[in-house]
Amino acid sequence: MRLARRRFLQLAxxxxxxxxxxxxxxxxxxxxxxxxVIVGYTPGGSADLTARLMGQWLSERLGQSFVxxxxxxxxxxxxxxxxxxxxxxGYTLLLAAPANAINATLYxxxxxxxxxxxxxxxxxxxxxxxxxxxxxxxxxxxPELIAYAKANPGKLNxxxxxxxxxxxxxxxxxxxxxxxxxxHVPYRGGAPALTDLLAxxxxxxxxxIPTCAEHVKSGKLRGLAVTSTTRxxxxxxxxxxxxxLPGYEASAWYGISVPKNxxxxxxxxxxxxxxxxxxxxxxxxxxxxxxxxxxxxxxxDFGKLLADETxxxxxxxxxxxVKVD
Numbered sequence: 001m002r003l004a005r006r007r008f009l010q011l012a013x014x015x016x017x018x019x020x021x022x023x024x025x026x027x028x029x030x031x032x033x034x035x036x037v038i039v040g041y042t043p044g045g046s047a048d049l050t051a052r053l054m055g056q057w058l059s060e061r062l063g064q065s066f067v068x069x070x071x072x073x074x075x076x077x078x079x080x081x082x083x084x085x086x087x088x089x090g091y092t093l094l095l096a097a098p099a100n101a102i103n104a105t106l107y108x109x110x111x112x113x114x115x116x117x118x119x120x121x122x123x124x125x126x127x128x129x130x131x132x133x134x135x136x137x138x139x140x141x142x143p144e145l146i147a148y149a150k151a152n153p154g155k156l157n158x159x160x161x162x163x164x165x166x167x168x169x170x171x172x173x174x175x176x177x178x179x180x181x182x183x184h185v186p187y188r189g190g191a192p193a194l195t196d197l198l199a200x201x202x203x204x205x206x207x208x209i210p211t212c213a214e215h216v217k218s219g220k221l222r223g224l225a226v227t228s229t230t231r232x233x234x235x236x237x238x239x240x241x242x243x244x245l246p247g248y249e250a251s252a253w254y255g256i257s258v259p260k261n262x263x264x265x266x267x268x269x270x271x272x273x274x275x276x277x278x279x280x281x282x283x284x285x286x287x288x289x290x291x292x293x294x295x296x297x298x299x300x301d302f303g304k305l306l307a308d309e310t311x312x313x314x315x316x317x318x319x320x321x322v323k324v325d
Contacts, residue, residue, distance in 0.1 A: 030090055030266050030269060031063075031064040031090065031091065032064075033064065033091070034065040034066070034067055035062075035065070035066050035067070035090070035093060036067045036068075036069050036091065036092055037051050037054075037066055037068050037069065037093045037094075037256075038071055038079045038092065038093070038094050038095070039051045039069065039070050039079060040071060040072060040073075040075075040076030040077075040078065040079030040080060040097065040099065041070065041072050041076070041097075042070060043070050045190075046127075046210050046211075046252070046290065047095055047097055047254060048068070048070060049290075050095065050124060050125060050254045051068050051095045051254075052068050053283070053286060053287075054066075054124060054277065055067075057280070058273055061276065061277065062273060075099055075103055075106070075107070075164055075324065076097060076100065077103060077107065077110060079094065080094060080100060080103075080112065081110075081112055083118075083258075083259065084112050084114075084117045084259050084260070085259070086259055087259070088119075088258065088259040088260060088261040089262065089263075089266075090266035090267075090269075092258070093121070093256050094118070094257045094258065095255075095256065096118075096120075096254065096256065096257040096306070097252070097254055098169075098252055098253060098309060098313070099164065099165070100114045100257075100306070100310075101114075101306060101309035101310040101312075101313050102164050102166075102169060102313045102317060103164065104314065105310075105317040106324050114306075114310075115306060115310060116260070117259070117260050118257040118260060119257065119258050119259070119260055119261075119262050119267060119299070120256075120299050120300070120303035120306055121256040121257060121258055121267055121270050121274065121302065122255060122256050122270065122271045122274040122275060122295075122296065122297070122298075122299060122302055123253065123254075123255040123296060123297055123301060123305055124254045124255050124256065124278070124295055125253065125287050125290075125292035125293065125294055125295060126228075126252070126292065126293045126295055127208070127209055127210070127228075127232075127252055127253075127290060127291050128209055128226045128227045128228030128232055128250070128252075128291070129166065129170045129206045129207055129209065129226070129227040129250060129252065130206070130207060130208075130209050130212060130213070130223050130224075130225070130226050130227065130235060130238065131145070131174075131205075131223070131224040131225050131226075131227065131241060132197070132205050132207055132212055132215070132216060132222065132223050132224065133145070133203060133204050133205075133221070133224065134197055134203055134221065135220075135221070135222055136200055136203075137156070139222075139224070140224070141244075142225050142239075142241055142243075145204070146178050146244075146245075149178070149180035149181065149182055150178075150179070150180055153180070154181050154182075156183065156203045156204055157182070157183050157185045157201075157202040157203050157204070158171045158185065158202070158203070158204045158205065158206075159187060159193040159196060159197050159202040159204070159205045160184060160186050160187065160193060160205070160206070161187060161189050161190035162186050162187065162188060163322055163324060164317070164322060164324060165190075166208075166250070166251075166252045167190060167193070167205065167206050168184065168186065168206075169250065169313055169320075170227050170250035171184065171204070171205075172184070172316050172319065172320040172322075173248065173250050174206070174241070174245070174248065174250075175320075176316060176320075177245055177247065177248055178245065182203075182204060185202050190207065190208065190211055193205060193207075194207060194215075197221065198215065198220055198221065206250070208252060209232055209234055209235065209290075209291040210234075213234050213291065216235060216238075217235075223238050224238070225238055225239050225240055225241045225243070225244070226238050226239075226240055226241070227240070227241050227248070227249065227251060228251050229249050232291050233291065234289075235291075253295065253305070253309075255295065255302050255305070255306075256270065256302075257302075257306075258270075267299055271298065274296070275296045275297070278295075278296045
């Protein structure tokens with residue numbers, strides 16, 4: 001009887017240790033094969049570049065390939081749904097972007113709820129837009145832009161890369177806080193919008209810094225201010241919009257999300273390795289060249305950013321009265 005009881009206690013003790021051992025083994029074994037990163041944008045843009053840089057650096061740390069899969073279309077909703085419907089095993093990552101926060105209010109019907117159906121892993125970078133005007137527009141500062149727009153309601157055309165884009169929403173937030181009336185002109189992407197701005201076909205744009213910084217430096221466009229709360233090292237002479245309009249902040253950001261129910265130990269591993277990459281000099285230098293600020297931090301930190309941005313841009317979308325079916 002004593003032997004049987006002793007054996008039972010040994011087996012019970014062993015069974016109690018299985019869950020912890022399994023988690024440890026899984027975390028150590030992960031990743032066992034290549035990981036795909038789904039990006040809701042075309043190749044060549046800032047989102048694609050960010051995903052490829054992070055994929056390369058994470059591959060070096062984790063010893064597996066990171067395959068970048070571009071799935072543009074539907075305002076990033078096609079890519080987001082594909083990622084969230086994937087098995088929650090850590091082998092499908094989504095490059096999360098402001099569109100995920102904006103679309104929650106912008107679209108009447110989505111097949112997913114991003115905050116409900118995803119798990120945050122880590123923030124990557126954040127970079128501001130820059131308020132630029134064609135040189136023919138007679139303004140040289142944010143106060144002058146506000147005054148001119150109020151004196152000429154509906155006469156300034158504000159270009160964007162499309163309804164609900166960060167470029168569009170940056171402008172709508174500006175209009176909301178200043179009470180100005182600029183006519184929104186959406187394009188199918190930032191490149192054609194910028195082309196028309198350079199040609200003087202439109203007047204104002206809240207463009208991404210990596211895209212238009214060289215045009216500002218060359219004088220082809222007039223930069224008025226950056227949309228972050230601090231100045232940009234890429235355009236250090238420009239003030240911030242918030243210097244003249246307290247409470248204004250608009251920026252693009254990228255991070256990593258995974259499908260709901262992805263094991264916590266895998267999320268922890270990805271978060272740890274991502275933060276290690278962002279702490280490395282190579283990442284700091286490369287992203288600084290793009291005018292980006294590093295985010296890093298815990299998964300919970302990125303989750304808070306997602307929730308805050310969803311609430312913030314929801315208010316702007318409702319103010320602008322923009323809806324996409």
